Amino acid sequence: MMRPFxxxxxxxxxxxxxxxxxxPDAAEPSTLKRAAVVLALTASGDGDDTAFLLTLRASHLRAHRGQWALPGGRCDAGETPVEAGLRELDEELALKLTTNDVLGLLDDYPTRSGYLVTPVVVWAADGATxxxxxxxxxxxxxxxxxxxxxxxxxDFVAIPESARRVVRFHHQGSLIHAPTAALIYQFREVLAGRPTRVTELEQPVFAWK
Incomplete structure (x- = not known):
């Protein structure tokens, strides 16, 4: 179904x-580091559909180089996930948005690499650079x-290293894995009005570090 921007x-x-x-947030303090990613909605560019922005990480980065990712990163001290997500969106894509552009939050996702990631859904006005x-x-x-x-x-596949299924997003011949695939999948489910949880969807072994 097409969704005009x-x-x-x-x-x-x-x-x-x-x-x-x-x-709900866990009552006890988490050992995971807080982070945020952004599902930034914009015009598709080649049609009438609404799209979200997905990045390919630079090949020289220390962690997860060359992987598909939503814009985002670690929360600074005293920073909320929304503040961190908006800051990272500006730092990575020079896209300057405010809390007025935030449409909502999805479930926090715990990663194998030690982060608790909050997905922030935002709307980037038409013509945003x-x-x-x-x-x-x-x-x-x-x-x-x-x-x-x-x-x-x-799709969802089994791996010998975990009892949990790995979720994968198929796009133009590429396989995009969790955590990115899990967050996109939950966003798809939210759009359809389904309260689907994704915290138990597994990541591939290469993303565990």
């Missing part, structure tokens, strides 16, 4: 996020929402 779609996605009941920072981003891609709503967009 317009005010009606913005309202519909904001309503879907508002209707989604996030898992995107300039990838070459120190962090090799390329940036617009993924239409119709793409993630296909029946064959995701």
């Amino acid at each position: 317009d005010d009606a779609t913005r309202r519909n996605i904001a309503d879907a996020c508002a209707a989604f009941a996030r898992l 995107i300039r990838p920072n070459p120190d962090e981003v090799a390329s940036v891609h617009r993924i239409g929402l119709a793409t993630i709503e296909r029946d064959d967009a995701f």
Whole structure:
């Protein structure tokens, strides 16, 4: 289903996020480091669909080099996930948004590499300038929402190292894995009004470090 990049779609996605009941924060302090990623919604660029921004990480980065990722990173001291997500979006893509552009949050996702990641859904107004920072981003891609709503967009596979299934997102011949794939999958489910949880979806072994 195509979702035009317009005010009606913005309202519909904001309503879907508002209707989604996030898992509550754990009562005890977590040993995981806090981080945030952003599902930044914008025009698809080659049609009428709304899209989100996906980056390919620079090949010279110390961690997870050359991997697909949503814009984001670790929270600084005293910084909320929303503040961190907006800051990282600016640092990586020169996309300057405010809390007024935030549509909602998805479930926190614990990663094998020691982070608790909060996904922040934001709306980037039509005409917003995107300039990838070459120190962090090799390329940036617009993924239409119709793409993630296909029946064959995701699959779930078993691995011998874990009892949990690995989730994968198929896109243009590439396999995008969790945590990125898990967060995109939950966003797809939220758009459909399904309260699907993804914290138990596994990451491939190469992402455990």
